[in-house]
Amino acid sequence: MVVSTKELLSIIESSLLGPSPPSPAQRIELLHAIRTSLPAFQSLLSYPPPKPSDRSQVESREVRLPDSPPISLDDNDVQIVSSIPVTVRLVELKMDGTSALKLSDDLHLNEINCVRLLVLANQEWGLMGREPLEVLRLSAGLWYTERRDLLTALYTLLRAVVLDQGLDADLLSDIQKYLEDLIGSGLRQRLISLIKDLNREEPAGLGGPQCERYVLDSRGALVERQAVVYRERLVLGHCLILSVLVVRTGPKDIKDIFSVLKDSAGELNESNDVLKHQITFSLLFSLLIAFVSDALSALPDKASVLSRDASFRREFHETVMAVGSDPNVERYVDCVRLAWAVHLMLIHDATAATTVSNASSNDLAYLHSCLEVVFSNNVFRFMLDKVLRSAAYQNDDEDMIYMYNAYLHKLMTCFLSHPLARDKVKESKERAMNILSPYRSAVAHDYTHDSNSNSLQVTESSPLPFVSLLEFVSEVYQREPELLSGNDVLWTFVNFAGEDHTNFQTLVAFLNMLSTLASSQEGAAKVYELLKGKAFRSVGWSTLFDCLSIYDDKFKQSLQIAGAMLPEFPEGDAKALVAYLNVLQKVVQNGNPIDRKNWFPDIEPLFKLLGYENVPPYLKGALRNAIATFIHISPVLKDTIWSYLEQYDLPVVVGSHVGKGAQPMATQVYDMQFELNEIEARREQYPSTISFLNLLNELIAEERDVSDRGHRFIGIFRFIYDHVFGPFPQRAYADPCEKWQLVVACLQYFHMILSKYDISEEDIDSVIDRTQLSTETKPSSLQMQLPMLELLKDFMSGKAVFRNIMGILLPGVNTIIAERTSQIYGPLLEKAVQLSLEIIILVLEKDLLLSDFWRPLYQVVVPDCYLVSNHLTF
Numbered sequence: 017m018v019v020s021t022k023e024l025l026s027i028i029e030s031s032l033l034g035p036s037p038p039s040p041a042q043r044i045e046l047l048h049a050i051r052t053s054l055p056a057f058q059s060l061l062s063y064p065p066p067k068p069s070d071r072s073q074v075e076s077r078e079v080r081l082p083d084s085p086p087i088s089l090d091d092n093d094v095q096i097v098s099s100i101p102v103t104v105r106l107v108e109l110k111m112d113g114t115s116a117l118k119l120s121d122d123l124h125l126n127e128i129n130c131v132r133l134l135v136l137a138n139q140e141w142g143l144m145g146r147e148p149l150e151v152l153r154l155s156a157g158l159w160y161t162e163r164r165d166l167l168t169a170l171y172t173l174l175r176a177v178v179l180d181q182g183l184d185a186d187l188l189s190d191i192q193k194y195l196e197d198l199i200g201s202g203l204r205q206r207l208i209s210l211i212k213d214l215n216r217e218e219p220a221g222l223g224g225p226q227c228e229r230y231v232l233d234s235r236g237a238l239v240e241r242q243a244v245v246y247r248e249r250l251v252l253g254h255c256l257i258l259s260v261l262v263v264r265t266g267p268k269d270i271k272d273i274f275s276v277l278k279d280s281a282g283e284l285n286e287s288n289d290v291l292k293h294q295i296t297f298s299l300l301f302s303l304l305i306a307f308v309s310d311a312l313s314a315l316p317d318k319a320s321v322l323s324r325d326a327s328f329r330r331e332f333h334e335t336v337m338a339v340g341s342d343p344n345v346e347r348y349v350d351c352v353r354l355a356w357a358v359h360l361m362l363i364h365d366a367t368a369a370t371t372v373s374n375a376s377s378n379d380l381a382y383l384h385s386c387l388e389v390v391f392s393n394n395v396f397r398f399m400l401d402k403v404l405r406s407a408a409y410q411n412d413d414e415d416m417i418y419m420y421n422a423y424l425h426k427l428m429t430c431f432l433s434h435p436l437a438r439d440k441v442k443e444s445k446e447r448a449m450n451i452l453s454p455y456r457s458a459v460a461h462d463y464t465h466d467s468n469s470n471s472l473q474v475t476e477s478s479p480l481p482f483v484s485l486l487e488f489v490s491e492v493y494q495r496e497p498e499l500l501s502g503n504d505v506l507w508t509f510v511n512f513a514g515e516d517h518t519n520f521q522t523l524v525a526f527l528n529m530l531s532t533l534a535s536s537q538e539g540a541a542k543v544y545e546l547l548k549g550k551a552f553r554s555v556g557w558s559t560l561f562d563c564l565s566i567y568d569d570k571f572k573q574s575l576q577i578a579g580a581m582l583p584e585f586p587e588g589d590a591k592a593l594v595a596y597l598n599v600l601q602k603v604v605q606n607g608n609p610i611d612r613k614n615w616f617p618d619i620e621p622l623f624k625l626l627g628y629e630n631v632p633p634y635l636k637g638a639l640r641n642a643i644a645t646f647i648h649i650s651p652v653l654k655d656t657i658w659s660y661l662e663q664y665d666l667p668v669v670v671g672s673h674v675g676k677g678a679q680p681m682a683t684q685v686y687d688m689q690f691e692l693n694e695i696e697a698r699r700e701q702y703p704s705t706i707s708f709l710n711l712l713n714e715l716i717a718e719e720r721d722v723s724d725r726g727h728r729f730i731g732i733f734r735f736i737y738d739h740v741f742g743p744f745p746q747r748a749y750a751d752p753c754e755k756w757q758l759v760v761a762c763l764q765y766f767h768m769i770l771s772k773y774d775i776s777e778e779d780i781d782s783v784i785d786r787t788q789l790s791t792e793t794k795p796s797s798l799q800m801q802l803p804m805l806e807l808l809k810d811f812m813s814g815k816a817v818f819r820n821i822m823g824i825l826l827p828g829v830n831t832i833i834a835e836r837t838s839q840i841y842g843p844l845l846e847k848a849v850q851l852s853l854e855i856i857i858l859v860l861e862k863d864l865l866l867s868d869f870w871r872p873l874y875q876v877v878v879p880d881c882y883l884v885s886n887h888l889t890f
Contacts, residue, residue, distance in 0.1 A: 018053070019052060019053065021056070021162045021163075021169065022161075022162070022165050024050075024056075024165070024166070025172075027042075027045055027046055028049070028050070028172050029172060031043065031046040032046075032172055032173075032176045032181070032183065033172065037184060038183075038187070043184075043187055046187075047190060050194060053169075054198070057166075057170060057198055058198065058201055058202070058203070058206075059206075060166070060167075060203065060206050060210065061163055061166070061167075061210055061248075062206075063129065064129060065124060065125070066125070066127060067126055067127065070126055070128045071117065071127050116130040116131045118228075119133060119134070119152060119156065121219060121226075121227075122156065122219055122223065122227040122228055123156060123159060123220075124220035125159070130155070133158055133159055134151070134155050136155075136158055137151060137154045137158055140154075141154050141236075152228055153228065153230055153232040153238070154232045156228065156231040156241070157232040157233050157234070160231060160233075160248075161233070163248060164248065164251070167252065170255055171251055173191055174258035174259060174262060175415060176188065176191060177191055177195060177258075177262055178258045178261045178262065178419075195262050195263075199259055199262060203259065204263070204265070204269055205268075205269070207252050207256045208256065208269070208276060210252050211253060211280075212276045212279065214248060214252075215245075215249065215279075215283075222241070222242050222245050223241050223242070229241055229242075231244060246289070246291040246292065247291060249291075250291055250295050250298065253298025253299060253302070254298055256299075256302050257301055257302050257305060257416065257419060260305050260306045260309065264306070264309065264310050264321045265310065265321065267322060267328040270303065270328075271332065271335070273299055273302050273303055273306075274303060274332075274335070274336070274352065277296065277299040277352070278340070278345050278348070278349065280292070280299055281296055281342075281345045282342055282345050284296060290407060290408045290411065290837060290838040291408075293406060293408035294408045294409075294412050296348065297403060297409060297412070297420075298416070300348060300351055300403075301416075301423065303352050303355060304352075304355040304423060304424075304427065305419070305423045306322075307322070307356060307358065307359035308355065308358060308423055308426050308427055309423070310323075310359070311323070311358075311359050311363050312362065312426065312430075320362075320363050322359070322363075329360075329379065329382070330378070332356070333382045333386075336352055336353055337385060337389070347402065350389065350390065350395040350398060351395055351398065351399055351403070353389055353395065354390050354427070354431075355427065357383055357386035357387055357390060357431075357437075358427050358430050358431050360383040360386065361430060361434045363379065364379045364380060383436060387436060387437065390440075391440055391444055391481045394479070394484050396481060396484040396488040397488075399488060404488075404491045407838055407842070411836070411838065411839075411842055418496065421492060421493075421495050421496045421499070422496065424492045425492060425493070425496070425499045428488075428489060428506075429503065429505050429506065432505050432506065432508075432509045433505045441482070441485065441509075444480065444481045444482040445482045445522075447482070448480045448481075448482040448483060448519075448521075448522055449516065449517075449519070449522065451480065452518070452521050479521070480521075482522065483521055483522055483525045486513060486526055487525050487528060487529070489506070489509075489529055489532075490525075490528050490529040490531070490532040493506075493532050493535070497535035497536040497539065500536055500539050501536065501538060506533070507533075507542065510533065510546070513526050513529070514526055514530075514546070514552045515552060515553075516553070517554065517555065520588035520592045523555070523595070524591050524594075527555075527595035527598070528595055528598065530543050530546070531599045531602045534602035534603045534606055535602060535606060537606055537607065537608055540602065540603045540606040540607040540608075540612075541608065541611065543602075543603055544603050544615055557600075560593070560597070561618075563593060564622065564624060564625060565621050565624070567585070567589075568621070568624040568625060571625075571628050571630070582628060582629065584630060585630050585631055585632055587632070590631075590632045590635045593635055593638070594634060594638040597622075597639060597641070598642075600642045600645075601645050604616070604642070604645040604646060604649070609649075612649060616646075619646055619653075619656075619657075619660075620660060622642055623639075623643070623660040623661065623663070623664035624664055626639060626665040627665060629686055629691075629695075633691065633695060633702075634701070634703040636704040636707065637703030637704050637706060638703075638707075639707075640704075640707035640708060641707050641710070644707075644710060644711045644714045647714050647715060647718060651718075654715065654718055658715065661711075666688045668687060668688050668689070668732055668735045688705070688708060689739050691705070692705045692739055692740065697747060699750070700747075700748045700750040701751065701754060702749075702754050702757075703754070705740060706754065706758055709740070709761035709762065710761050713761065713765055716729060716768060716769075716772075717772075722772060725802055726769050726802060726803045726804060727801075729769075730801050730803060733801075733803035733806065734801075737806070737810075737816065740758065741762040741817060742817075744758060744762070745820060745823060752839070752840075753840055753841045756841045756844035756845055756847075756848055759824070759848050760847050760848050760851065763821075763852060763855060764851060766807060766817065766855055767854055767855050769803045769807065770807060770858040770859065771858060775805075775862055808862060808863065811859045811863070812863070821855060825849065
């Protein structure tokens with residue numbers, strides 16, 4: 017008996033994704049289900065097309081479905097007759113007999129199958145009283161749900177074999193044999209052709225101009241049909257990647273995938289669609305993984321599948337090296353050239369070790385030409401900016417991201433270990449050191465050689481390959497630090513890359529790479545020892561701390577001269593210090609808890625530059641981020657940090673009264689309020705304020721004395737309430753990520769004070785006299801305020817925090833899901849929503865104790881939009 021796609025998916029997920037290993041009965045059920053579904057997998061997403069005889073049957077007003085009594089149709093009525101007499105009149109459904117034909121035309125689907133979908137839609141949803149268009153969308157949605165279930169079932173089977181999930185070895189062996197036979201029967205070619213064919217604007221693909229553009233999904237939500245098809249193509253791309261690791265690809269598969277990749281990349285020129293980019297990435301990484309895995313899986317007695325055919329290597333090399341006219345397609349082809357170069361490296365080493373042939377010398381020539389193009393076109397920069405750092409990549413399926421990073425790790429390990437590649441890297445490093453001027457001003461990021469000669473201009477928009485390579489390596493290992501373990505090739509490259517820096521650009525890139533390498537305990541210890549010792553002449557911990565002290569002394573001397581202005585802080589030095597501080601932060605954060613106590617005995621220099629106005633805000637941000645990592649080393653060090661902050665950092669100055677009645681201060685004080693509103697707001701960048709809030713949150717969270725219930729932090733509360741969170745929706749942000757970092761830091765502070773401090777009986781008596789509330793010009797004095805009570809009053813009065821939190825939630829689930837999956841700041845937005853909901857719960861819990869006493873005085877006025885909006889569907 018053939019199981020439905022819904023039942024098939026349920027059986028596979030319960031057996032392979034359940035919390036416990038499948039029982040013997042589940043294993044039998046699983047194997048039976050996939051074997052009976054073999055024809056559906058072999059003819060993946062292939063359905064009977066429209067047929068003249070079936071159309072005539074529908075038009076004749078009587079249709080017979082398999083295992084079902086006849087269904088009578090006419091222009092106005094349809095009768096659905098089952099074993100239980102039930103008659104549904106089309107006139108009541110506001111449908112006519114042409115619905116099945118319209119569905120067939122829209123989906124390029126057999127007419128009898130469309131009648132089946134209408135019957136299923138009636139069983140699933142109940143079509144009584146629905147408009148014809150709604151019925152059409154529901155039926156199409158059911159069809160796409162069936163397709164998605166089948167694709168997800170296939171993906172789950174492939175994933176179980178490729179990713180080690182701790183399943184029984186015999187069961188995995190059975191599934192792997194099943195998948196190998198399935199791929200051998202042409203599944204991979206079917207996957208490739210579907211990714212291509214579904215992208216056509218025709219009924220069988222994205223839909224033609226006369227087709228209905230929307231469907232109703234399983235939740236009853238209106239979804240654009242194109243988005244549904246793009247999602248199908250993405251799942252097909254993920255299945256293609258996994259299939260490469262089950263059965264190695266052959267030459268025809270490689271050529272076909274490469275052709276579809278170029279077509280897909282050509283569509284991205286004017287599109288920011290996340291799904292389109294993810295589909296293109298899946299095709300790109302299918303090739304990358306195929307080249308690397310095929311070469312690495314070669315054994316002395318079992319050659320690489322692709323290396324067996326010398327004619328394929330010649331033909332594909334000519335194809336991949338051919339220069340196209342579309343720049344965007346060329347950038348993706350460059351990525352394939354890098355993977356192809358690594359493949360040639362591996363198979364050349366394997367063949368050269370056994371034979372010396374003409375084919376081997378040809379491969380060497382191919383490799384040289386590939387490497388030349390890879391470095392001249394700086395493929396590392398494109399992969400860094402347009403792939404690894406893109407929202408599409410970072411918001412892709414987690415398993416796929418892990419696979420991508422794992423094979424990028426293998427790619428770079430093979431690349432950096434090969435002598436020819438090392439020579440090119442050495443050449444690019446020397447070129448970078450010669451071109452980039454020693455610590456020249458970076459304001460314009462424009463570095464030019466002698467104008468009388470063939471000048472070479474290097475701008476920030478076109479960094480040098482060596483700098484891009486260092487940053488690329490950093491990005492690869494940032495997400496998966498466990499890949500660093502035992503990676504001797506990478507540490508050898510680190511020793512080479514750290515020598516003889518003549519400019520801050522290469523130094524910053526190198527230090528950023530070190531900060532990534534320090535993301536594990538083992539890496540943190542190695543990086544600490546590297547910078548502690550004499551491995552590099554000019555790069556070390558002493559350079560960092562000496563530089564901080566030198567600038568502090570320099571600024572102090574300037575302040576002692578009457579009327580003198582503080583000297584400008586060189587941007588090159590500032591960026592180098594930021595990079596050093598990022599390394600320090602990672603080393604302390606991930607170092608061994610016992611060893612790190614003795615690593616940095618004197619951290620006072622980290623505080624000395626915080627109070628100077630001429631120090632760039634991003635440098636202050638890096639300083640505070642580094643300081644925050646020392647809080648958890650010991651309670652004594654935490655107290656030391658508090659004292660240093662009071663001594664060196666910018667103060668938080670608030671008046672004796674706050675609110676609308678506050679009087680402006682007579683003289684301007686350079687404090688955090690000034691830095692936020694006058695310096696950072698003008699630049700539309702807020703690294704200093706974000707780091708300030710995060711540091712305070714870390715410190716306050718570690719406080720164990722709650723006897724004053726946060727009163728000593730009331731100045732911090734007023735700063736966050738009045739100047740940071742209150743006006744955050746009206747501020748301009750150059751980077752949207754900083755907006756949500758700022759919001760999350762504020763919400764974490766509010767959440768912490770609501771969780772940390774409790775209400776006492778004396779708070780009930782602290783209600784202000786009613787006469788004071790007749791005007792808003794007499795708010796409570798600062799000495800009488802408690803942060804937690806001020807928050808409760810805000811919510812009960814519907815003021816700034818309440819309104820802003822409701823504003824965060826107002827867009828609703830669908831909008832937030834869309835931004836979560838399509839924007840770099842998506843995870844931050846998700847965190848802000850979570851904290852907002854938790855804060856509302858905490859406020860409501862504490863409100864129970866005070867509401868009866870406070871409500872007459874603090875009456876919330878909820879805007880109508882919050883009450884009637886149909887978007888608040890959490």
